[in-house]
Amino acid sequence: MAKNVLPESSAQETEVKAVEGRRGFLSSLASILLRQREASIVIVAIVLVIYFQASNQAFLSAASVATLFQYAAATTIIATGEVMLLICGEMDLSAGMIFALVPFVIYFVAQAGISMWVGIILALILSGIIGLFNGAITVFLKVPSFITTLGMIFLLEGVALLISGGFPKLVPQEGLINVIMGHGLYAEIIWAVVIVIIMQIVLSYTRWGLHTVATGGNALGASEVGINVNRIKIGNFILSAIFSGFAGILESFRITSMDPLAGGTNIMFMAIAGAVIGGTALQGGLGTIVGAFLGVLVLSILQDGFTLLGVSAFTFDVILGIAILIAMILNVRLRTWRERGTV
Amino acid sequence: MTETPAPEAIRLEHIVKRFGAITALRDVSLHLKQGEVLGLVGDNGAGKSTLIKIITGFIQPDGGRILVNGQEVRLRSVTQARSLGIETVYQDLALVNELTVYHNMFLKRERVLGFLPLLDNRTMKAQAEEYLRSMRVNIPSIDATVAKLSGGQRQAIAIARAVYSNAKILLLDEPLAAMGAKEGSLIMDLIRRLKQRGDVSIIMIAHNYAQVLEICDRVNLLQHGTIVLDKPASPELMDELTELVMREYRIGAAGS
Numbered sequence: 055m056a057k058n059v060l061p062e063s064s065a066q067e068t069e070v071k072a073v074e075g076r077r078g079f080l081s082s083l084a085s086i087l088l089r090q091r092e093a094s095i096v097i098v099a100i101v102l103v104i105y106f107q108a109s110n111q112a113f114l115s116a117a118s119v120a121t122l123f124q125y126a127a128a129t130t131i132i133a134t135g136e137v138m139l140l141i142c143g144e145m146d147l148s149a150g151m152i153f154a155l156v157p158f159v160i161y162f163v164a165q166a167g168i169s170m171w172v173g174i175i176l177a178l179i180l181s182g183i184i185g186l187f188n189g190a191i192t193v194f195l196k197v198p199s200f201i202t203t204l205g206m207i208f209l210l211e212g213v214a215l216l217i218s219g220g221f222p223k224l225v226p227q228e229g230l231i232n233v234i235m236g237h238g239l240y241a242e243i244i245w246a247v248v249i250v251i252i253m254q255i256v257l258s259y260t261r262w263g264l265h266t267v268a269t270g271g272n273a274l275g276a277s278e279v280g281i282n283v284n285r286i287k288i289g290n291f292i293l294s295a296i297f298s299g300f301a302g303i304l305e306s307f308r309i310t311s312m313d314p315l316a317g318g319t320n321i322m323f324m325a326i327a328g329a330v331i332g333g334t335a336l337q338g339g340l341g342t343i344v345g346a347f348l349g350v351l352v353l354s355i356l357q358d359g360f361t362l363l364g365v366s367a368f369t370f371d372v373i374l375g376i377a378i379l380i381a382m383i384l385n386v387r388l389r390t391w392r393e394r395g396t397v
Numbered sequence: 398m399t400e401t402p403a404p405e406a407i408r409l410e411h412i413v414k415r416f417g418a419i420t421a422l423r424d425v426s427l428h429l430k431q432g433e434v435l436g437l438v439g440d441n442g443a444g445k446s447t448l449i450k451i452i453t454g455f456i457q458p459d460g461g462r463i464l465v466n467g468q469e470v471r472l473r474s475v476t477q478a479r480s481l482g483i484e485t486v487y488q489d490l491a492l493v494n495e496l497t498v499y500h501n502m503f504l505k506r507e508r509v510l511g512f513l514p515l516l517d518n519r520t521m522k523a524q525a526e527e528y529l530r531s532m533r534v535n536i537p538s539i540d541a542t543v544a545k546l547s548g549g550q551r552q553a554i555a556i557a558r559a560v561y562s563n564a565k566i567l568l569l570d571e572p573l574a575a576m577g578a579k580e581g582s583l584i585m586d587l588i589r590r591l592k593q594r595g596d597v598s599i600i601m602i603a604h605n606y607a608q609v610l611e612i613c614d615r616v617n618l619l620q621h622g623t624i625v626l627d628k629p630a631s632p633e634l635m636d637e638l639t640e641l642v643m644r645e646y647r648i649g650a651a652g653s
Contacts, residue, residue: 259515261507264500268493275491279505280476339495 091333095348099355106359113362120239124308125354127242128153128317131301132325133332133346134253135294140329141257142269142287143338144199146188146294149325151210153302153317156181157225158217160303161312164226171231177303178296184210185295189288199291207319214314222313225306236307245304246347249297254343266290270338328353331381404467406431406566406598407452407483413460414447414622421447422458423622429566432595434588436613436630437602440642443619445602449568452600453485454478465566482565488574490555494544498536499525501543502558532557532590549580553587560597567591569601573608585612606638620645 106113132149139145156177163173188206192199225232236242257263268276269286277283301321306312325346332349334341353374360370406429414422422444429435439445450456452463454472462469465481472478492501499518500507502525508517526539534553536546543551552572559567572588573581589612591597603609609616610630618626618641626641628634 255515259518261509261514261516264496264504264507264516267495268504271493271495272489272491275489275493276504278487278489278491280479281505339493 092342092345092348095332095345095352099348099352102352102355102359106355106362109359110362113359118358118362122354122358123240123243125357126350127246128301128305129321129324129328129354130246130347130350131249131297131304132294132321133328133350134249134343135290135297136322136325137329137332137334137341137343137346138253138257138266138290139199139294140270140326140334140336141338141341142266142290143273144192144287144291145203145326146185146291146298147200147203147319147322148184148188148206148210149203149294149298150317150319150322151207151214152181152184152295152298153305153321154314155210155214155302156184156299157302157306157312158214158223158314160306161223161225162217170226170228174235174303178299181295181299182292184299185292186288188295189291192291193284193287211314211318218312218314220314222311225310225312227310232307232310236304237310242304242308245300249300250343250347257343262286262289267339270340272339324353325350327378327381330385331378333385336382336385404431405429405464406433406466408464408467409448409452409461410464411461412448412451412458412463414444414451414456414458421622422451425461425619425622425624427617427624427627429598429600430614431598432592433615434592434599434601434613436609436616437600437619438604438606438609438616438638439619440645444622445619446570448619449485449570449600449602452478452566452568453483479562482563483568484559484562484564484566485568486552486555486559486570486572488570490551492543492551492555495542497542498529498539498546498554501554502528502561504558506562528561529554529557532560532587534587547580548576549583552576552580552584556584556587556591560591564597567597567599569599571602571604573603573605581608588612606635610634618642 103113112118132153136146136149159177159180160170160173163176164170184206188199188203191197191202234241236245257266265276265281265286268279268281269283273283276286302317305316328350329341329346330336330349331352332342332345332347334346356374356377357370360373365373408428410426412422412425413420425444425448427435427437437445437448447456451458451472454475454477457471457473463472464470465483470481472481472483493504496504499522503521508520508524509515510517522539529536529539532553534550534557536550536554543554546554556567556569556572569588572584576584585608588599588601591599592614601609601613610632613630616626616628616630616634616638617624618638620641626638628637
């Protein structure tokens, strides 16, 4: 009886073996690069720091490091939310516009004579509502999040310009709140680090994090075991939007003004690039918050270093664009190699 | 539980299911005894997957009744069927490649530390390891991601997960499909072990009659939305099944 089965199955077996043989080199290289992702970015960062310090002694001066952290902080906070979204298979292109828009809530609340704390909370609630819209349109109307949030970019930019009249507004000075919320020298980077730590714990050690990975890794499978995939996605859209809004608030407190043209697609792109450089898979299912933080840090080191070297902004954009493209290609290819290796 | 004369694990009576003008299930009656392994065979389009979807509560029948443990039930949703102990292992296995073996084992039923909403990885790891060892499912490491496992190991994990979640009735959708002989025998061993334990009753969909006859207690053949054969598995059944399917094929070929 068993003989009936044999020819077909042994054919399959040899096929499996052939694939296993091919797996060898490519897969082990891919998995080393994937597993040692954070370590390799740290090395890249250290090499860059040594290079820039050697080229210009001012690189590690207090002022320069403070600038570096300023570049990195807000972008890191946005990247944190983008990582959660990318892992569950979505992205938010409107992050930079939420960043620009919601601080104005604080301005108008303060104008009405209400505490800025209330303004901050209302601004974060508005961020969450925008995230809810992004998520609901994506999940229920089945519009790809790339398109949903692309549309949201223009909508939010328009609203920001309308309510501000196109001009920056000054952040009211109330003292302690300004210091805590970003005006203190290292306030913004402290917030960023705290958020990174908390969100890495959420991702690695909570059911929410596990279900986010499951949603991005195998959405059908996740829903078959009873995970509410839609809830996970919408939740992460809301989370990401709140982080974007919070980053915008910190930034406006730091520079003491709210600019309807701040952030925008530039900061969103930096955040996603940082996440991807840090090992978050563009196809979902994989990624770490710490990696994204390191990725953003590398981008900021480049930015700060090239500025000190006097490289023109145009040249810098070209270099950065190439670096990001290479990182994205590696990101996609490594995953494909690994998947092919494991059948 | 098997000591006392227990009611049948599940019983379907005169189940009918139509999709518009198409009648997928004409009149299906089948039963599954406690601890039994029932093989469900039939051509593509015979209605096997419709039947499975009804038992898992994914779709509702247009007629007939379902009894679980002797109690008539209406299976309105997958969650409700699951609460009655009906678990399904689909062909896609519903495993997440990126997660470890133990996280997959506990997916959606994670253990958390009491005082903090954090995952209790240590407990999950230990319990998953112990359980898989008791089922003699060999895996390289409990910490390995599922992506690193072979097809047979993945199938074994998916089955073990379903049983571990307190399944009373286990539906296996082609557990031996696309698997080499060695891998297949691994799964056959696992099903045999479940049978020995006797605390779960199994309906297994399969195409390979040889394997079905080897592992199942009883075989049901589904054709054109009704059960046309219900016999205990025995080597002699092979010819009868082949004959029935061939005749069907000849009629079909002549008709078209």
